[in-house]
Amino acid sequence: MNEFDFIRRYLVQQNQDADVLKSIGDDAAIIRASVDMDWHISKDLLLSGRHFFEDVHPADLAHKVLAVNLSDMAAMGAKPRWCLLGVALPELNQTWLDAFCGALFGVAKRFDVQIIGGDTTRGNGVFSVTILGETPKGKALHRNGAKEGDDIWVSGQVGDAAVGLRLLGVAKQLPEYADFAESLRLLPEEVVQQCLAAQLRPEPRVVLGQSLLNVAHAALDVSDGLIQDLQHILTASQVGAEIHLEQIPSNRVFKKVFSPAQWQQCVLAGGEDYELLFTAAKEKRMQIELLARENNIMLTRIGQVGGEGLRILDAEGRALEIKQGGFDHFA
Ligand code: ADP
Ligand code: MG
Secondary structure (H helix, E strand, O other), X not given: OOHHHHHHHHHOOOOOOOOXXXXXXXXXXXXXXXXXXXXXXXXXXXXXXXOEOOOOOHHHHHHHHHHHHHHHHHHOOOEEEEEEEEEEEOOOOHHHHHHHHHHHHHHHHHOOOEEEXXXXXXXXXXXXXXXXXXXXXXXXXXXXXXXXXXXXXXXXXXXXXXXXXXHHHHHOOOHHHHHHHHHHOOOXXXXXXXXXXXXXOOOOOHHHHHHOOOOOOEEEEOOOOHHHHHHHHHHHHOOOEEEXXXXXXXXXXXXXXXXXXXXXXXHHOOOXXXXXXXXXXXXXXXXXXXXXXXXXXXXXXXXXXXXXXXXXXXXXXXXXXXXXXXXXXXX
């Protein structure tokens, strides 16, 4: 199979979107953008051996490649519309591509986004999606909108994806995860499966993100670890905050099987949760609790905006020392 067979067989789709005048097959896609909307454009790059293990299942890989981009749209309350897919593959293997493209178009359909173009080349497993989304003019959520007195909320639970990564790392006998081997053996099987799913197939909070427009003051998606990402909101908004350790939603079992340091590493600094972290006025509490029920998702208040810097308090009100903030590719 050559590049053109691949494009023709796997990528060319029936265009069902009236705003797409040209999709895959021409030199560039053409979209007719609405003048009432603001446009969001973002890109993520995933490298074999760095962002995923080389033997990852192609369906899981396709899911994650798209999900991390959808999550960036969710973080700003944007409705994802279109994306472009760049791939560098060592070979065009039919079985692999069947699984990859099947999952890719499945996720795209579920979130109502169209793949309208991309580029394909030979290379060592590089995947990059550029995504376009929209919000009504002036309504987008930013990192810099947090206000004194705001509640700080997080969706779902954090730490599962980090534990999932450690499960994979221990299974592969990677030395950097060896410390976790003993405690991970104590996790019940259903928790193991839940953590692997969180790591391999994160669920972007696309609907929730859009329903936070006009509700939240600031938002982002937790990709580098709860504390580090919260710091991004605080820095951008030039405010401080207080977080209550006991209120952070994470799997109950983690506290039993992990040491406090391991728990912190996974829950506070773990990364790849792709949950939404947002701040909102106290007056919005009822509305947010209603949103949680409507979206069938847990939304938890973990602290409040105010004061100097970030204080993380334990159950006795003692401030915690945080050494490892989160993930930094250049650290
Ligand atoms: P060009 O030579 O102009 O770059 P290509 O032959 O690379 O064009 O691509 C032909 C068409 O196929 C274009 O519309 C392009 O957007 C699309 N395409 C190529 N690779 C991909 C991909 N991996 N995913 C989606 N569309 C792709
Ligand atoms: Mg090209």
